[in-house]
Amino acid sequence: MRMSMEREKVRFPSGGTECAAWHYPGTNGACVVMAPGGGVTKEPGTDPFAARFHAAGFSVLAFDYRRFGESGGAPRQILDIEEQLADWRAAIARAATLPGVDPSRVAAWGFSASGGHIFQVASRAPRLAAAIAQTPLADGPVASRRAMAYQTPWGMLRLTVRGLLDAAGGLVGRKPLLVPLAGPPGTVAMLTTPDGNEGDRALNPGNRYPDWQQEVAARSALSLSFYRPGRQASKARCPLLVVVCDQDRSALPGPAVDAARRAPQAELVHLPGGHYAPFMDAHEPAVEAELAFLQRHLLDETPPAGHGAAVTADPSARSRS
Template sequence: MARSDVEFRSGGVVCRAWLYRPDADDPAPIIVMAHGLGAIKEMRLDAFAERFCDAGYACLVFDYRHFGASDGQPRQLLSVRRQLGDWAAAIAFARSLAEVDNRRVILWGTSFSGGHVLAAAARDGDVAAVIAQCPFTSGTASVLAMAPATAVKVTGRAIADLAAKVARRDPVMVALAGEPHDTALMTAPDVVPGYLSLVPDGQPFTNEVAARVVPEIALHHPGRALAHLTCPVLVCVCEKDSVAPPRQTIRYAQRGPTTQLNRYPEGHFDIYVGDAFEEVVADQVDFLDRVVPLG
């Protein structure tokens, strides 16, 4: 395989990405990939992309505006609307590539982007398939999973940041990963060891985002898109998920006319590494072989 650095523009801002191309004679279908809440592509997306590329698929792995290698000010500004715009721009860029089978674009998302790929596919209407891994599907379910005291503290940060936005001041930040009872968006016991361990040694990473995203998350329900998708969809649910509550995701998946639901007895962060990673990535390759075969 070959990996190269590429870039495309979204909303006038440069997004940077990795382009993986398999060693094959024929143009390969391309999988567009991005990470979850506040995460960057170096946090194990390369491991998934390498497996897909070994199986014969091209991959475009990008960072959102305001995060990682991509441009955008202020840094760490998480916006559902802008990130969905980045997905649309990444899909358009993938379709512009002559060296891949740009008629067959597949979307792959995990955690927060597992919800994004459902919404992005519904908006686009012409993707070949979707893989949503431990997806965020319901803002209501995620808010109810938070400890009440944590929800109150996080809401206070959000109000302060919205006021700062109106006053044109610097954003008020909130941590992404924290210990139980910390003021953070994710505070389950497995979050800090699971999320932060995905950051490679020496890789710059900022464990915070502008708190104004909190009401956007609460009102976002991308799982509803499953009922309307007509392309093949694979939803991989972690039954012990402490971050993206599985019960509501399973309900949404059961309403999807083209949805295959796979369930794993794992926590939210377990499937990025070890035996759980091996199992889930093998299932995803099998799904691709069936619904978007090579050649």
């Protein structure tokens, strides 16, 4: 891939281990720190957007959470929310030290579960200049209840039991019990929603990333089902862009819109399509809206008229969930 000539591998410490990241050196002094969705590694989860941000002059630091991808940490494939939030803090601190980066012009970008983390990150990182939450998981309990419409009772029971067994096994040092990130209704998988099953096609076209292990520890499903990061939106300390897809059946647009309404400096973009639409048919409007936001808040630039997707002017506007 051409990007291999434009980026370099870096590592930074977090929680007693090291996280691996791609650093794309930029030219405009600003940096976008990026992390992929739950159970996704940095290449399939950030490459398409990182390349566009970099082409526009931004430095990019796209990292793997500990226990995933090229980062350290064991046991593997465990999505631990507090660990991942700590990885965000470490990544933002590392970005501020990159050559050519102004520490006052660092932004955070995440989608899906990482998009949910963005609400927390924006409320906890005082020096962050801007943040983007793309199709974020803003309310785990609401998303989990809606997901039951796309799962059989037997499938839901098996996932719950596997999650409980995995959590109990973790207490005594047993190897994690893994489940696929997605699968059809009735199977034991993290997502059985229609758009959830588009993840491989959206992020891994033509098996471009064969090393991506599309499994997570079953206990991860339990932790995400209780996770409500959107409640922290009111404490966001920086401008926040929330990108929702109106037919998202995996993370749901409604809770994300509510979170945007509560945030002090939020902008809201509605796009058509499901959870992964920004990686597929809605990629161009998503990238344009996000670049316009970054240029305004990191570079104090106003993009040309007509550039970017329409932004909802009234953050109290509600999406049907």
